[in-house]
Amino acid sequence: MGDSIISHVMLALLATTVMQQQTDNSATNQDEPNVVIIFTDDLGYGDLGCYGHPTIATPNLDQMAAQGMKFTDFYSACSVCTPSRAALMTGRLPIRNGMWGNRRVLFPNSPGGLQQSEVTIARALKQVGYETLCVGKWHLGHHPEYLPTSHGFDQYFGIPYSNDMEVEKRGDPPLPLMENETVLEAPVDQTTLTKRYTEKVVSYIKEKKDDSFFIYYAQTFPHVPLYASKDFKGKSRRGLYGDVVEEIDWSVGKILDTLRQEGLAEKTLVFFTSDNGPWLIKMLEGGSAGLLREGKGCTYEGGMRVPALAWWPGTVKAGSVNHELASTLDLLPTVAELTGAKLPQDRSYDGFSMVPMLEGTGPSKRDHMFFYRRNELYAVRLGDHKAHYITQGAYGKTARKLERHDPPQLYHLGHDPSEQHDISAKNPEILSRIDQLVKDHQASLDPPPSQLDRKAEKPKS
Amino acid sequence: MGDSIISHVMLALLATTVMQQQTDNSATNQDEPNVVIIFTDDLGYGDLGCYGHPTIATPNLDQMAAQGMKFTDFYSACSVCTPSRAALMTGRLPIRNGMWGNRRVLFPNSPGGLQQSEVTIARALKQVGYETLCVGKWHLGHHPEYLPTSHGFDQYFGIPYSNDMEVEKRGDPPLPLMENETVLEAPVDQTTLTKRYTEKVVSYIKEKKDDSFFIYYAQTFPHVPLYASKDFKGKSRRGLYGDVVEEIDWSVGKILDTLRQEGLAEKTLVFFTSDNGPWLIKMLEGGSAGLLREGKGCTYEGGMRVPALAWWPGTVKAGSVNHELASTLDLLPTVAELTGAKLPQDRSYDGFSMVPMLEGTGPSKRDHMFFYRRNELYAVRLGDHKAHYITQGAYGKTARKLERHDPPQLYHLGHDPSEQHDISAKNPEILSRIDQLVKDHQASLDPPPSQLDRKAEKPKS
CATH class of the missing domain: 3.40.720.10 (Alkaline Phosphatase, subunit A)
Incomplete structure (x- = not known):
């Protein structure tokens, strides 16, 4: 680029x-x-x-x-x-x-x-x-x-x-x-x-x-x-x-x-x-x-x-x-x-x-809501359910470990806003719906290069 | 009794x-x-x-x-x-x-x-x-x-x-x-x-x-x-x-x-x-x-x-x-x-x-506020400071262990309402004031027998 x-x-x-070209009303209203x-x-x-x-x-x-x-x-x-x-x-x-x-x-x-x-x-x-x-x-x-x-x-x-x-x-x-x-x-x-x-x-x-x-x-x-x-x-x-x-x-x-x-x-x-x-x-x-x-x-x-x-x-x-x-x-x-x-x-x-x-x-x-970290999709909320494909905390030594979950962890944010009780085992159909949402979303992506990882091409004046 | x-x-x-005897105004106002x-x-x-x-x-x-x-x-x-x-x-x-x-x-x-x-x-x-x-x-x-x-x-x-x-x-x-x-x-x-x-x-x-x-x-x-x-x-x-x-x-x-x-x-x-x-x-x-x-x-x-x-x-x-x-x-x-x-x-x-x-x-x-468990004084709040002489959580196995603290744990509830950062080491004068409050309080006590631990003297009809 x-x-x-x-x-x-x-x-x-x-x-x-x-x-x-797409504007039909550009005057201040x-x-x-x-x-x-x-x-x-x-x-x-x-x-x-x-x-x-x-x-x-x-x-x-x-x-x-x-x-x-x-x-x-x-x-x-x-x-x-x-x-x-x-x-x-x-x-x-x-x-x-x-x-x-x-x-x-x-x-x-x-x-x-x-x-x-x-x-x-x-x-x-x-x-x-x-x-x-x-x-x-x-x-x-x-x-x-x-x-x-x-x-x-x-x-x-x-x-x-x-x-x-x-x-x-x-x-x-x-x-x-x-x-x-x-x-x-x-x-x-x-x-x-x-x-x-x-x-x-x-x-x-x-x-x-x-x-x-x-x-x-x-x-x-x-x-x-x-x-x-x-x-x-x-x-x-x-x-x-x-x-x-x-x-x-x-x-x-x-x-x-x-x-x-x-x-x-x-x-x-x-x-x-x-x-x-x-x-x-x-x-x-x-x-x-x-x-x-x-x-x-x-x-x-x-x-x-x-x-x-x-x-x-x-x-x-x-x-x-x-x-x-x-x-x-x-x-x-x-x-x-x-x-x-x-x-x-x-x-x-x-x-x-x-x-x-x-x-x-x-x-x-x-x-729904997508939860990214870098270019990786870590979690998805659909309605009141949230699936964590990957978790990595920020506070406390043990929490900082990156963990991948298959099946994803699943929380009901309505019942459990503090994300304490994983209910993935009992809700495969909800996980399927979230998986489909992820597939559709990912099909829509065409990620450009990272602006944050760009290296300086030459020293700035 | x-x-x-x-x-x-x-x-x-x-x-x-x-x-x-102490009432000088017992009529409804x-x-x-x-x-x-x-x-x-x-x-x-x-x-x-x-x-x-x-x-x-x-x-x-x-x-x-x-x-x-x-x-x-x-x-x-x-x-x-x-x-x-x-x-x-x-x-x-x-x-x-x-x-x-x-x-x-x-x-x-x-x-x-x-x-x-x-x-x-x-x-x-x-x-x-x-x-x-x-x-x-x-x-x-x-x-x-x-x-x-x-x-x-x-x-x-x-x-x-x-x-x-x-x-x-x-x-x-x-x-x-x-x-x-x-x-x-x-x-x-x-x-x-x-x-x-x-x-x-x-x-x-x-x-x-x-x-x-x-x-x-x-x-x-x-x-x-x-x-x-x-x-x-x-x-x-x-x-x-x-x-x-x-x-x-x-x-x-x-x-x-x-x-x-x-x-x-x-x-x-x-x-x-x-x-x-x-x-x-x-x-x-x-x-x-x-x-x-x-x-x-x-x-x-x-x-x-x-x-x-x-x-x-x-x-x-x-x-x-x-x-x-x-x-x-x-x-x-x-x-x-x-x-x-x-x-x-x-x-x-x-x-x-x-x-x-x-x-x-x-x-x-x-x-101030006294925090009792049974007949034991576990903690005291004075102003924004709270001293825990004894702690015993309720949620989670490790938390349920009774621990006695000398000096007491000390939290500043204004800065730290979640009681995460013990500041006892740096605040001996606050602990002294709380100790004195405890002494005065305890001197005022003349506890009657426990009503909750009473045993039935005879079967109730």
């Missing part, structure tokens, strides 16, 4: 052409909502008050849930950062968009990134006249051709990869804070990041209140190392991890307040979720998956089931709890349906529009 | 005399609220939607939380049934009221029960003119002198001990449903118990709406064996356990609806909680403690920290989350303060009034 900027630009033009996606980093299923955490106080997110919809069975698309983000942005599994690898995420010395042939939510929304802003951690490639501003965002303000990725012996550069393609500050002062992200989002909302806008606010935290501003440090009963989550809670509150003050609440969908489960090996600096098994990095529920809240006063029913299956993969088709943005039809998507759930007009169109 | 009915009656008269305590059996910390359970749908309890106060750090007074109930009813630890034993609860062949010298919430409220009803599982003695109607309740409708206590080889009688002192039905049809309990509570509220009333509704479930009515059986995604909890949720909803319909919402405090943590060894028929360690029967958090909701529209702030320490031991002093009921001053209490928390006028008066 070509690696120069020119070939990427050509691919981008091609994708744009495909979309325009005042009825189409603004979209704000708030994507936290390593926040666990059990880390919010409204998901049962006893000592992290999240009054703003609890109120967001009370005024909107709380999902109990919402998944990130992968248990680690880069592939999870790539899937959210494209509505496609990492195995389709190339953002998988034995190096499980991008590093400062990685040459790869999200290909221009991929259409992000931002680029799709540009086609229908949206203003687009990316704030926070990108982690889909830090070279110019992969940055947010090369993927449909008018503006970018944030860090290009994880906040722990400044490893001296690897020769990493100081962690930069970027504005568009420019380094503003390096190393970035992380203690004020949440405040600065919040200010950027708030001022953008005020500035664009008469336009249609899309904001992708990808929080740097609670990924370690943890930093809270002086207003929050030392305030939470949960210690520094709680301070950081409580500052994120404050940030979300400021954003919802701004939308209300600007009269935009009823025309803005705000979706809050996390990129994967809690990083348990970080001990007290990692979060909690609540009653779910395991955490970040693995395909048990704790690795990929995440908190998710939808807020859109007047459309999303206040105080609703949604127990259906949904995923970050579904955000792109949801936003496309809401805004009239057309997606290229020359590729497979893994998402399903959540519009019927959000509007209360029908059930989820999703009945 | 005397065992005949006559000596119990004499003690009761004595206690009443003591109370009357219209400003004093009705009190409804709903006490579930073996419901775990993680088993309600508002505490993060993904597949048990509890819309009524979630709404109760949204309209009232949700406690994150509320404890039952013991990790098993009988002593937990005795403590709630008397505001005194089992080590003080005699309801402890090597037999950890009462059985159908137990001769003992709650002594007449103890003053229950019901008897205290009779002194200030309340009508009193006990519905459900009593488990504080099933012989006549120990039944609810001998302990201050005008009426009783329920089962006298746990719903699994009909063991043929032990010669147990069929499980009875009782009305006052009379067996109505034996064995009781458990499938309709929740419905019948609910009907009884609802009709009592309607009947007594012009009086002041106290209802103690001690649910039989979700203690095993699990039974749901045909309206609920097979309906929950969580299986039979979920069916049963969802029927309890319905029951609570009916009670709150009735209070609203009768215009009593603003003059009734409804308090919902559980007698101990989930019975984990029952596997899928037991509940979940969420992120807390262990369950029923042990002194880790999962054994004794329980869901707790307070509802009193107009007084308890809607949607509030209370992170302070509180306990079922606090219900008696709370109710006494709210109603003007006076308590005998010739004994020690272990409760603290929660009125400041409920009314939003001040913090919890409780800064």
Whole structure:
């Protein structure tokens, strides 16, 4: 696959052409909502008050849930950062968009990134006249051709990869804070990041209140190392991890307040979720998956089931709890349906529009979920059943052993959300149905090369 | 201690005399609220939607939380049934009221029960003119002198001990449903118990709406064996356990609806909680403690920290989350303060009034919690720290081993609610403070004989 900027630009033009051919409504429609996606980093299923955490106080997110919809069975698309983000942005599994690898995420010395042939939510929304802003951690490639501003965002303000990725012996550069393609500050002062992200989002909302806008606010935290501003440090009963989550809670509150003050609440969908489960090996600096098994990095529920809240006063029913299956993969088709943005039809998507759930007009169109690690399918959920073909935990020595299961382990996630009681022996017919689903899925795949395992062809300037 | 009915009656008269001497306001006051305590059996910390359970749908309890106060750090007074109930009813630890034993609860062949010298919430409220009803599982003695109607309740409708206590080889009688002192039905049809309990509570509220009333509704479930009515059986995604909890949720909803319909919402405090943590060894028929360690029967958090909701529209702030320490031991002093009921001053209490928390006028008066098993103090919480002098889990072979710790294990429950990271080595001064608290506590004790280990002196007629 070509690696120069020119070939990427050509691919981008091609994708744009495909979309325009399929677009019959590219004008801005005042009825189409603004979209704000708030994507936290390593926040666990059990880390919010409204998901049962006893000592992290999240009054703003609890109120967001009370005024909107709380999902109990919402998944990130992968248990680690880069592939999870790539899937959210494209509505496609990492195995389709190339953002998988034995190096499980991008590093400062990685040459790869999200290909221009991929259409992000931002680029799709540009086609229908949206203003687009990316704030926070990108982690889909830090070279110019992969940055947010090369993927449909008018503006970018944030860090290009994880906040722990400044490893001296690897020769990493100081962690930069970027504005568009420019380094503003390096190393970035992380203690004020949440405040600065919040200010950027708030001022953008005020500035664009008469336009249609899309904001992708990808929080740097609670990924370690943890930093809270002086207003929050030392305030939470949960210690520094709680301070950081409580500052994120404050940030979300400021954003919802701004939308209300600007009269935009009823025309803005705000979706809050996390990129994967809690990083348990970080001990007290990692979060909690609540009653779910395991955490970040693995395909048990704790690795990929995440908190998710939808807020859109007047459309999303206040105080609703949604127990259906949904995923970050579904955000792109949801936003496309809401805004009239057309997606290229020359590729497979893994998402399903959540519009019927959000509007209360029908059930989820999703009945399954695939759980990948690298390019291997580890587990599959179909309805309430989940089959584990391969398991590999992340927390505790024995748990980290990779085990292949034939027949797969089978859990009923309704009866047994903590994945404790293997019921495979008594349910061969369910396993057959899941096997068939896997066959159909695998037949649909034509995996591109890994972007994460790419080696630098020549030193970057 | 005397065992005949006559000596119990004499003690009761004595206690009443003591109370009357101290009572300066025994008339009913219209400003004093009705009190409804709903006490579930073996419901775990993680088993309600508002505490993060993904597949048990509890819309009524979630709404109760949204309209009232949700406690994150509320404890039952013991990790098993009988002593937990005795403590709630008397505001005194089992080590003080005699309801402890090597037999950890009462059985159908137990001769003992709650002594007449103890003053229950019901008897205290009779002194200030309340009508009193006990519905459900009593488990504080099933012989006549120990039944609810001998302990201050005008009426009783329920089962006298746990719903699994009909063991043929032990010669147990069929499980009875009782009305006052009379067996109505034996064995009781458990499938309709929740419905019948609910009907009884609802009709009592309607009947007594012009009086002041106290209802103690001690649910039989979700203690095993699990039974749901045909309206609920097979309906929950969580299986039979979920069916049963969802029927309890319905029951609570009916009670709150009735209070609203009768215009009593603003003059009734409804308090919902559980007698101990989930019975984990029952596997899928037991509940979940969420992120807390262990369950029923042990002194880790999962054994004794329980869901707790307070509802009193107009007084308890809607949607509030209370992170302070509180306990079922606090219900008696709370109710006494709210109603003007006076308590005998010739004994020690272990409760603290929660009125400041409920009314939003001040913090919890409780800064510690004792965790007993039988007559041994296993653990102590002081502020956010918890010291384990003895540990003995309930779930898993290795966990069941009794271990004594010197120095005690120490956990910071704020930072580490799952009790994973022992910090005793670095905190000798905190351990000293807890040691002193233990010494002061133990100096205040004068334990009466165990009622649970009493042997029958002669066959009961």
